[in-house]
Amino acid sequence: MATIRDIAKRASVSPATVSRVLNNDLTLSVTDDTRERIIKIAEEMNYSKTSKKSQTRIALVQWYSESQEQDDIYYMMIREGIEKQIQKFNFEIIRIFNNDFSTIDGDIDGIIAAGKYSFQQVDHMKKYSDNIIFIDDDQFQNGFDTVLTDFKYGVQRALDFFLDQEIKEIGIIYGEEKSTDGLKTIVDKRFDCYKDYMAQEGLFQEKYCFKGDFSKKSGYEQMKLAIKKLDNLPKAFFISNDPMSAGALRALQEASISVPDDVQIFSFNNTSVAGYVNPELSSISVSTVQMGAAAVQLLYDLLMNKNHVPYKLELATKLIFRESTKKVEKK
Structure with a gap:
């Protein structure tokens, strides 16, 4: 049985156009020739009106x-x-x-x-x-x-907030993920923005960068790793999302490192998670x-x-x- 999609393909128009023509939508802006061609093709393909969709x-x-x-x-x-x-x-x-x-x-x-x-x-x-x-x-x-x-200017404004306090050593915990079929690796654009801006300021240091997988567990593990590896922990961290930030906050608390007195955290996304943890997270709000x-x-x-x-x-x-x-x- 012919479908709206079949008719659309033959008529070289969208399925939505076919649907509206066959539903006699006179508000649709198409030429009379197009309207007549769609109807003719539908008849030739024995399109059944019972198969029409009432909605897009x-x-x-x-x-x-x-x-x-x-x-x-x-x-x-x-x-x-x-x-x-x-x-x-x-x-x-x-x-x-x-x-x-x-x-x-x-x-x-x-x-x-x-x-x-x-x-x-x-x-x-x-x-x-x-x-x-x-x-x-x-x-x-x-x-x-x-x-x-917008990743670029959001990240830059958060970094500027720290730089205005004359904090020049700023760490990052970021993520990397794959498409669900595993065929595409998705880099974290927030990390790219961080790296470019810190390099522009002459402040980028690889040792302050920790990569996880966007989960709360990963944020916890990466902050634990930072505490273990670094003799002097940066006074500020930018973290790529709220769950990772919540995990990182827990690791800092377990190590008796005060937030924000010893280390400040700026997160990203501003989901409800940001307001549920203690202390509540400063975060970049996404629309x-x-x-x-x-x-x-x-x-x-x-x-x-x-x-x-x-x-x-x-x-x-x-x-x-x-x-x-x-x-x-x-x-």
Whole structure:
């Protein structure tokens, strides 16, 4: 039985356009020739009206499993932003975990992919739809719309906060991860920003850099390693996310190293974890909900605007100061 996707491919238009034409949506901006061509192709392919979809169907692809998402508030908040915004367009949303498309029943009109993906995984997505928006994975150079966080200036502002206190030895605990198929290694852009800026200031030292895997356990282990290896621990650490920072904080407390009196910590993401630990973490706030909403807006334009061109959006960050850093008196 012919599907909307089959008709769209033959007519060289998007599935969403076919769906709206066959549902007699007179607000759709297409030429009469295009509208007539779609209807004619549908008739030639014996398209059954009973198979029409009443809604545009969007797949929300997440690289984590559902249980892993519960432990990662960052991606959970992105999803909530997507689901809230998508209601405005009356799209049907299908959730897919671990990039597993076997759960899809029927056609989909577009994809929002949150997470990190290998070339092979992206190629697999394209078999289901060419209309893909990526969140937190820079696929812009491959022709896809991409929504990202500003890492560069957020990290620089946190480092400047320490440098303004004349702290020149600043450590970092950062992460490295792989796509779920293991075929792509994802470097931590926060580390790249840290390294470039500290080198620019003539202050970069490899011995102050500790690489983990973004988990609380890893943050704990890497800070324990720093305490063991370094004769003099840096007076400040930038740490790539809140769970790692919470783990690092525990290691410092076990070693009777006071935060922020002996060592200050600036974290990244500003999830609820930052406010649950003691002392509470200063953290760079990321606009996770807005990232999800922006992806939906981009997908809507991609589906409905024949003149759409790919966008690369970087959302700004904000420094949130709490108890893990010292208050600096302004002169």
